[in-house]
Amino acid sequence: MAFFLKEKVPLFDGKPPDARYLLDDEAQQKLLGFSHNSFLKIADEYDHYPGCKHAVIEHKSKNLRDSVKQLEATTKELVKAHKNVDVTVIVAEKISHTESKIYKKTKDHRLYDKRRGAFFQIRAGNHFVDILVYYTVEVSKMWEEYSRRLDRWAST
Amino acid sequence: MGIYIDLYTILPASYYERVRHKLQFCIAALKFFHEGLFALQDAELWIGAPSEASGGTLKETVKTTDPYLAGEILEKFLSNLPYDEVSQSIVMLNGVWDFDDVKLGGYFSVNFSKVWRDVYHDIEIGAYAKKDFADLVDILWVTQDMESLSRKFIAALRKTAINRSLGLQTMFFSRGVPTEEDPTNLMGAYLHGERRGLLRIFYKALSKTKDPEVASRVPALNDTFFVKTLAAEEIVNERLVKEMEEVMIIERKGDSATYIAKNQDSFANLYEEVSKTILKPGMGKLPTAEHVKNLIESGLKKSS
Numbered sequence: 193m194a195f196f197l198k199e200k201v202p203l204f205d206g207k208p209p210d211a212r213y214l215l216d217d218e219a220q221q222k223l224l225g226f227s228h229n230s231f232l233k234i235a236d237e238y239d240h241y242p243g244c245k246h247a248v249i250e251h252k253s254k255n256l257r258d259s260v261k262q263l264e265a266t267t268k269e270l271v272k273a274h275k276n277v278d279v280t281v282i283v284a285e286k287i288s289h290t291e292s293k294i295y296k297k298t299k300d301h302r303l304y305d306k307r308r309g310a311f312f313q314i315r316a317g318n319h320f321v322d323i324l325v326y327y328t329v330e331v332s333k334m335w336e337e338y339s340r341r342l343d344r345w346a347s348t
Numbered sequence: 349m350g351i352y353i354d355l356y357t358i359l360p361a362s363y364y365e366r367v368r369h370k371l372q373f374c375i376a377a378l379k380f381f382h383e384g385l386f387a388l389q390d391a392e393l394w395i396g397a398p399s400e401a402s403g404g405t406l407k408e409t410v411k412t413t414d415p416y417l418a419g420e421i422l423e424k425f426l427s428n429l430p431y432d433e434v435s436q437s438i439v440m441l442n443g444v445w446d447f448d449d450v451k452l453g454g455y456f457s458v459n460f461s462k463v464w465r466d467v468y469h470d471i472e473i474g475a476y477a478k479k480d481f482a483d484l485v486d487i488l489w490v491t492q493d494m495e496s497l498s499r500k501f502i503a504a505l506r507k508t509a510i511n512r513s514l515g516l517q518t519m520f521f522s523r524g525v526p527t528e529e530d531p532t533n534l535m536g537a538y539l540h541g542e543r544r545g546l547l548r549i550f551y552k553a554l555s556k557t558k559d560p561e562v563a564s565r566v567p568a569l570n571d572t573f574f575v576k577t578l579a580a581e582e583i584v585n586e587r588l589v590k591e592m593e594e595v596m597i598i599e600r601k602g603d604s605a606t607y608i609a610k611n612q613d614s615f616a617n618l619y620e621e622v623s624k625t626i627l628k629p630g631m632g633k634l635p636t637a638e639h640v641k642n643l644i645e646s647g648l649k650k651s652s
Contacts, residue, residue, distance in 0.1 A: 216479050232444055232453030233476045252482050254524030254533075257398065257468060262476055264401045289556075290467050290527040305403065307463050314401045323401065 199251045201239060202281060202326045203334045206341070209239035209247070215266065225273030235259075235266040238275070246276045253284040256295050256303075260312060263323060267314050277316040282325045297325040350454075350484030351473040352520045353377070353505070361513035367434055367460060368423055369512045374458045374471050375419035376508040378441055380501055381473075382415055386454065388443040391418040393425060397464070398438045398457065407437070415441070426460075436461045445475050445484065447491045452478055467525065483523045485535045494521075494536065494608050495597045502538050502606055518545075521608075529556040532616035535609045543588055544579040546607065550622045551575055561628065567637040578630050591621045 201209060213220045215234050224238065237249040248266050253259040263280040270277050282303065287295055295312075296304040303312040303323040313320040355373060357366070382388065390411050397404030407429075410421045418441060426434055439458040444451055454475035459465040475484035488494060502519065509515040520526045521536030531553045539545030551574065555566045578584045592598060592607070595614040599606040609615055635643070 232451065234453075236477075250477075252477065254477070254482055255474065257402070257464075258474060258476055260401050261399050264399055288525055288527040289529045290525050293467055294463065307397075308403050310403065312401050 199236070199283075200328075200331045200335055201237065201247075201249055202283070202324075202331050203338055204241045204245055204247070204279075205243060206334075206338065207242045208335075208338065209241045211240040213238040224270065224275060226269050227272070233262055233265045234269070235262045235280075238266070238270060244276075245278045247279045247281055248277055249281045249283065251283050253282045256282065256284070256287065256291050259284075260303075260314075260323060264314050267316050267321070271317045277314075277321055279321055280314055280323050282323060283328060283331060284325060285328055287325070297327075301325055350475060350488075350521070351377075352469040352522060352526055353471040353473075354517045354519075355470050355514040356517040357513060358509065358515045359513045363431065364427055364434070366513055367426055369514045370458055370460070370470060371419060371423055371426070371439065372512065373505065373508055373514065373516075374439070374441065374456050375415050376505060377471060377473060377501075378415045378456045380504045385447065386443055386445055386456075388413050388415055388418060388441055390442050391422055392440040392442065393422060394438045394440065395433050395436050396461070398440055404438070407433075434460055438464055445487070447487055450478075450481065450487060452476060452481065452484070452487070454484065469520075469526075485521050485523050488521070489535060489609075489612075495599075498536055498538075498606055498608055499599055528552045531619050532613075534615040535612070536607060538604065538606045540604050541579075543585065543605070544575055545605070546592075547579055547584075547588070547622070547626070548575045550619050551627055553619060554623050554627050562631065564636040564638065565631050565634050568640040569631070569634065574630070578626060584626055584630075587625050588622065591618055591625070 201212070213224060214237055215221060216236065235248050235250040239247050239249060241247060248263055248270065250259045250262050259282045263282070267277045267280060287297060294305065294307055296306055298304050301324040303325050305312055312323045314323060353373070355370060361369070378386065378388065390409060392406060393408040394404045395407050400406070408425055410418050412418050422439055426437065429437070437460045439460070441456040443454060445454040452475040457468070457472045459468055459470060459472065473484065475481070475487070477483065481487045488497070498521070502516070505516045516538070517540065519538035520534060523533045523535060526534065531549050537546070537549070541548070548571070551571060554562055555571065557563070595610055595617050597608040597610065
């Protein structure tokens with residue numbers, strides 16, 4: 193439960209997820225139909241957002257190469273278990289100077305590969321999904337704005 | 349993320365010979381942890397990038413738990429690939445880190461591709477983040493005697509260099525990818541040039557800050573000259589040793605040294621102290637880049 197309080201996820205269309213699966217928890221993995229031993233290279237969360245958007249999320253990324261591999265492996269497991277994946281997300285403090293030789297975060301938060309001149313994308317069954325990057329400070333701002341909106345709504 | 353190793357050429361050798369020796373270094377590193385902490389599950393050879401999402405192509409998968417067998421098969425496979433493919437390849441030796449209560453997926457990777465090597469070094473040893481452990485280094489520092497482990501690990505890799513074309517140049521134990529601008533992520537380092545190596549790391553980080561006193565002088569300063577001059581000063585060594593011994597365990601061997609952090613903030617504290625007591629005072633009386641530029645211009649005007 194502490195995880196819920198500690199790790200904030202990005203909001204989509206100004207809305208937080210209405211269901212969160214913590215993938216470090218084997219019971220929740222079983223619930224999603226993950227195969228045995230799949231916990232070793234797995235992302236942190238699988239969330240459902242209003243508007244039927246499903247996101248795989250990796251928190252506190254300190255190595256983008258690892259995070260991409262974790263999102264890819266998790267998406268593969270979810271697709272195998274007949275679950276939808278619409279977007280994958282990396283939440284990071286920043287992209288370090290060293291990693292910025294390869295990775296770039298675009299204005300619309302997509303992860304761009306400077307090497308290939310293409311966006312990083314993960315195969316989810318018969319389609320590809322984007323990898324979005326949000327800095328923790330951006331996520332915090334989203335939640336502050338959401339909280340202000342709630343306060344305004346409550347006061348009317 | 350975890351342990352980053354760079355090698356250097358000792359003896360001239362063909363490209364394929366160096367590829368073979370680099371792979372052997374990685375297998376030696378894996379063997380050191382094998383069966384005690386790390387169990388190999390499979391090995392992969394990628395071309396271009398180490399995942400499909402990054403535009404890579406999986407060229408070969410070797411299903412074996414034996415590091416030597418994996419090494420042999422990969423070696424044979426690499427030796428039959430054209431240069432264009434080998435120079436774009438990445439080897440991933442995947443498996444499980446087992447720290448009793450905590451099991452983490454992990455890998456030993458060899459980056460033959462220059463673009464990946466520039467970021468993730470010649471050999472990267474890592475673990476996939478999970479719960480409270482964001483990094484392999486986190487869990488190593490919690491569960492292992494790092495003074496003893498790092499000493500034995502470095503000795504094992506130095507031994508690997510015997511009769512090979514490559515030697516151990518640097519090794520970083522880092523929370524996340526080591527970056528020039530931020531040495532505070534470091535938890536350990538094996539460096540050549542003893543104190544000079546450490547001063548160079550801190551100087552590079554300081555030179556990238558926006559501190560006007562520093563930023564105004566760095567463009568006109570030769571970093572090798574500056575660091576070498578500082579390292580030769582007895583007062584610098586006295587200050588450095590005093591600061592270092594408080595926060596680190598240091599093991600010297602010949603011209604190289606291993607620095608192991610006593611706690612998570614050791615490198616951050618040392619960087620702050622070294623900046624304050626050595627680097628900034630050493631730089632204080634140097635002319636700014638603007639001043640040097642003016643001197644050049646006035647010299648030119650006088651001669652015309």
